[in-house]
Amino acid sequence: MLQSSPIKEQIYTQLWDAITRRQLLPGAKLEENVISSAFNTSRTTIREVLFVLRSEGLVWLPADRGAFIAQPTIPEAVDRSRIACLFAADAAASMAAAPANARKHIAHEIERLINSIRSGDSDGATAQFLDLIVCMAGLTNRSTVTKQVSIAMAAAQLAMLANRCDGPLLAVAEDLLQALAEEDAAKAKAAIRSYYRAVIADLEQTTPSRRDLKAILARASLTPLAPPSTPTLSHGEQS
Numbered sequence: 001m002l003q004s005s006p007i008k009e010q011i012y013t014q015l016w017d018a019i020t021r022r023q024l025l026p027g028a029k030l031e032e033n034v035i036s037s038a039f040n041t042s043r044t045t046i047r048e049v050l051f052v053l054r055s056e057g058l059v060w061l062p063a064d065r066g067a068f069i070a071q072p073t074i075p076e077a078v079d080r081s082r083i084a085c086l087f088a089a090d091a092a093a094s095m096a097a098a099p100a101n102a103r104k105h106i107a108h109e110i111e112r113l114i115n116s117i118r119s120g121d122s123d124g125a126t127a128q129f130l131d132l133i134v135c136m137a138g139l140t141n142r143s144t145v146t147k148q149v150s151i152a153m154a155a156a157q158l159a160m161l162a163n164r165c166d167g168p169l170l171a172v173a174e175d176l177l178q179a180l181a182e183e184d185a186a187k188a189k190a191a192i193r194s195y196y197r198a199v200i201a202d203l204e205q206t207t208p209s210r211r212d213l214k215a216i217l218a219r220a221s222l223t224p225l226a227p228p229s230t231p232t233l234s235h236g237e238q239s
Contacts, residue, residue: 007041011049019058019069020130020154022123026162030059030067057155070158077159077203084156085196087149088133092188094140096179102139103180109135110177117170125169130157160199167199 015035018024030050036043050067053059057080060070072080095106109132116125130153137149160166175191178184 005045007039008045008049011035011039011041011046012052015049015053016058016154019053019158021127022161024069026069026071026158028069030069032067056151058158071162072155072159074163074203077156077163077165078200080152080156080159081196081199081203084152085193087137087152088196089189089192091133091137091140091149092176092179092192093185095136096183096185096188098140103183106132106136106139107177107180110173110180114170114173114177117173122166126157126161126166129169129173130154160203163203165199165202167195167202169195171195 015024015030024030032043032046032050035046039046050059050061054061054070057072058070060068062068095103098106109128113125113128113132116128130150133153134146134150138146141149172191172195175194176188179188179191
């Protein structure tokens with residue numbers, strides 16, 4: 001957990017936004033000296049923020065190599081998607097049973113999401129979907145639960161991006177809108193579950209070229225090739 005400090009909160013928020021808005025992509029190097037200079041603070045402070053982002057699954061900190069945006073493997077992406085599904089489904093179900101003014105606000109956000117999807121703004125739509133789920137959780141839960149939802153959703157979306165997986169956002173948005181209009185918690189939960197089932201199915205059906213190389217090599221039974229032998233020249237071929 002990030003210790004309370006305005007500068008740390010600012011750095012955390014800006015990095016988190018850049019990652020979840022796809023401004024920083026999986027594998028991108030985070031230059032700590034650049035971040036330190038930008039915020040006029042010490043690298044120790046930057047490292048504290050990076051350690052928190054690592055604990056949330058967004059940053060990778062290999063020893064003596066600096067900091068990078070995480071690149072989750074396919075199995076990790078599947079696990080993250082399952083966790084996000086649990087949080088998101090509960091948030092959607094709670095929202096369907098929420099007071100009319102709260103449902104009206106969320107319905108407006110869903111309509112904005114649908115417009116982004118139909119206009120072809122996939123990155124914007126992905127960020128809006130994350131914000132939508134977090135907003136639903138925030139309107140129906142305690143702040144600690146909302147933070148857990150935020151972390152789970154961000155981790156899952158980064159993993160999907162790292163493995164080039166896009167879920168059926170338009171379908172889930174339209175189903176959620178209908179569920180809210182009907183105040184149907186079961187339908188809202190089913191919409192989220194259907195979305196993540198499609199995501200997980202896509203992840204599990206990826207071709208070997210998209211799988212993690214280490215995982216492939218670990219499963220394969222490979223026999224090292226012997227070094228090529230040096231051809232022996234016959235007496236007549238020697239100069």
